[in-house]
Amino acid sequence: MADQRKILIFDTTLRDGEQAPGCSMNLPEKLEVARMLRSLRVDIIEAGFPIASPGDFEAVQAIAQEITGCTIAGLARSMEKDIERAGAALAPAAQRRIHIFCATSEIHRTYKLKKSAEEVIKMSIEAVKFARTFTDDVEFSAEDATRTEIGYLAEVVSAVIAAGARTVNVPDTVGYTVPQQYGELIRELYARVPNMGSTVISVHCHNDLGMAVANSLAAVKAGAGQVECTINGLGERAGNAAMEEVVMALRTRSDFFNATTNIETTRIYPASRLVQSVTGVPVQRNKAVVGENAFAHESGIHQHGMLSKRETYEIMSPQDIGVPSSKLVLGKHSGRHAFKDRVEMLGYGLSEAQINAAFDKFKVLADKKKDVYDADIEALIDQEMESHVQVWTLEGLQTTAGTSAIPTATVKLGREGETFTDAATGDGPVDAIYQAIGRITGMHLTLTDYALRALTSGQEAQGEVTIEVENDGLRFRARGLSTDIVEASAKAYLAAVNRVLTNRNGKPHPPATI
Numbered sequence: 281m282a283d284q285r286k287i288l289i290f291d292t293t294l295r296d297g298e299q300a301p302g303c304s305m306n307l308p309e310k311l312e313v314a315r316m317l318r319s320l321r322v323d324i325i326e327a328g329f330p331i332a333s334p335g336d337f338e339a340v341q342a343i344a345q346e347i348t349g350c351t352i353a354g355l356a357r358s359m360e361k362d363i364e365r366a367g368a369a370l371a372p373a374a375q376r377r378i379h380i381f382c383a384t385s386e387i388h389r390t391y392k393l394k395k396s397a398e399e400v401i402k403m404s405i406e407a408v409k410f411a412r413t414f415t416d417d418v419e420f421s422a423e424d425a426t427r428t429e430i431g432y433l434a435e436v437v438s439a440v441i442a443a444g445a446r447t448v449n450v451p452d453t454v455g456y457t458v459p460q461q462y463g464e465l466i467r468e469l470y471a472r473v474p475n476m477g478s479t480v481i482s483v484h485c486h487n488d489l490g491m492a493v494a495n496s497l498a499a500v501k502a503g504a505g506q507v508e509c510t511i512n513g514l515g516e517r518a519g520n521a522a523m524e525e526v527v528m529a530l531r532t533r534s535d536f537f538n539a540t541t542n543i544e545t546t547r548i549y550p551a552s553r554l555v556q557s558v559t560g561v562p563v564q565r566n567k568a569v570v571g572e573n574a575f576a577h578e579s580g581i582h583q584h585g586m587l588s589k590r591e592t593y594e595i596m597s598p599q600d601i602g603v604p605s606s607k608l609v610l611g612k613h614s615g616r617h618a619f620k621d622r623v624e625m626l627g628y629g630l631s632e633a634q635i636n637a638a639f640d641k642f643k644v645l646a647d648k649k650k651d652v653y654d655a656d657i658e659a660l661i662d663q664e665m666e667s668h669v670q671v672w673t674l675e676g677l678q679t680t681a682g683t684s685a686i687p688t689a690t691v692k693l694g695r696e697g698e699t700f701t702d703a704a705t706g707d708g709p710v711d712a713i714y715q716a717i718g719r720i721t722g723m724h725l726t727l728t729d730y731a732l733r734a735l736t737s738g739q740e741a742q743g744e745v746t747i748e749v750e751n752d753g754l755r756f757r758a759r760g761l762s763t764d765i766v767e768a769s770a771k772a773y774l775a776a777v778n779r780v781l782t783n784r785n786g787k788p789h790p791p792a793t794i
C-alpha cells in the first residue's frame with residue numbers, strides 16, 4: 281500500500297533491556313547485539329546510559345564507533361553532567377541522538393525529584409537546549425507521562441519542542457495505562473500542543489499489566505510515529521513492549537494500522553535467539569512470534585487444516601521471521617564450512633579467528649556428543665566471546681558426594697601459566713566446588729541465583745548452569761556449560777569470578793538509574 285505511515289523502531293534492548301535484573305551483557309555481547317540490531321534495520325539503537333557506569337560509557341562509545349547506517353542514542357537525565365557524558369560517548373557516531381528524560385507526574389515530582397511543576401519544566405527546557413549543543417537530534421521523555429496531569433503534560437511537551445526536541449516520548453513508565461486510554465492521550469496531545477509541527481511522538485510502554493504491546497499499537501493508531509521496544513520484551517520489571525510482537529502486528533495487520541516499519545523481519549528469530557543466548561534469559565515456549573510453540577501445531581484438527589491450507593491456522597509464516605527451515609544437526613563429520621554457514625545463519629558476525637576458535641571447540645564437543653544442535657552452537661560461541669575476560673581457567677575437578685558422605689571437592693585452577701589446587705567441603709558437591717574456588721581465588725561471592733537447564737533434549741544434552749552472584753553491591757551473571765552438570769556449575773562460578781575481577785558488567789543493586 282503506497283500511503284502507509286512509516287513507524288520508526290527505537291530499540292532499547294541495550295539500555296532498558298539491559299537494565300533488567302539478570303540481563304546484563306559485557307562489551308563483546310553488546311556489540312554483537314548491536315550488529316544484529318543493525319541487520320534487523322532498526323532505526324534507532326539506544327546503546328546505553330553513559331553516565332551510569334564506565335562500562336556503559338565504553339559500550340555506547342564502541343557501538344557509536346562501529347555501527348553505521350542507523351542512529352545511535354544514549355540516555356541522560358536532565359543534568360549537564362549526564363548530557364556531557366552522553367555527548368562524549370556518542371561523538372564517534374555518524375548519526376547520534378541524545379535521549380533526555382525528566383519525570384513529570386505529580387508523584388515523581390513530589391517524592392523523587394522534590395521539585396515544583398515549574399522547576400521541572402525549566403530543567404527540561406535547559407536540558408534540551410544543552411543537548412542541542414551536542415547534536416540536532418534530541419529526544420525528550422516525560423517519564424511517567426501516563427500518570428501526569430494532561431494539561432501539564434501538554435505544557436511540558438510544547439516547551440521541550442520549543443527548546444529543540446525533535447522527538448517527544450510519552451512513556452508508560454509503570455505499565456499503568458490501557459490501550460483505549462493511551463490512544464486518547466496521544467490524540468489529546470496532538471490536539472493540545474500547538475507547536476507539534478513535525479515532531480515525532482514516541483511511545484515507550486512497560487508490561488506490568490501485560491499490555492505493553494497493545495498500548496504501543498493503540499498509540500500508533502492514534503498517530504504516534506515511533507515505538508520504543510526491546511527484543512523478547514526485556515526491560516525493567518515485567519519488561520518493555522516486545523519488538524517482534526509490535527513489528528509483526530503492524531505487518532500482519534497492515535490492513536488495520538495502515539503502517540509499516542523498516543524492519544527486516546527475517547532477522548527477528550536470529551535476534552531473539554542471540555538475545556536469549558547472551559542474557560541467559562530464555563523466552564517462554566508459548567511466547568508470541570518467537571516462542572518454541574509459536575508455529576507448532578499439535579491437535580489433529582489443526583494439523584489437518586494446516587496440511588490443506590497453511591493459512592487456516594497460521595497468520596504468519598515461520599519464514600517471515602527467519603525460523604530456520606530445517607533443524608539441521610551438525611556432528612563430528614561436519615566441516616568448517618557447514619559450521620560457519622550455521623553460525624552465520626544463527627545471526628553471529630564473527631571474525632575468521634573467532635570462527636576458527638569456535639570450530640575447534642565444536643570438534644571437541646562433537647566428539648562427546650553425537651548431535652550438535654543450534655543451541656549448542658550458540659552456547660559455544662557465547663563461551664568464545666567470554667574467553668577474552670578469563671583470568672582463571674578450570675584445569676581439573678573432582679568431587680565426592682552421596683547420601684552418607686561429606687560432599688568434598690578438589691579443584692585445580694590455572695592463572696598466567698601457574699596451577700593452583702585446593703579442596704573444600706560443602707553442603708553439596710556444587711557448594712564444595714564454590715568453596716574450593718573461593719579458597720584459591722580469594723573471592724567469596726554471594727550466590728543469589730542458580731538455575732540449571734538442559735540445552736537440548738536427549739540424554740547426552742549439555743547442561744547449562746546460569747548463576748547470579750553479588751560482590752560489593754554489584755550483581756554479575758554468568759553461565760557454564762558442559763555435558764556434566766557439576767562441571768557446568770564450576771564453569772559458571774569461575775566465569776562469575778572472572779567477570780568480577782575484570783570488573784565487566786557489574787550492575788548496581790538495586791539499579792541506581794531511574
Ligand code: KIV
Nearest residue numbers: 381421423424451453
Ligand atoms: O520507562 C521509562 O520511562 C524510561 C524512560 C527513561 C524513557 O525508560
Ligand code: ZN
Nearest residue numbers: 296453484516
Ligand atoms: Zn522504560
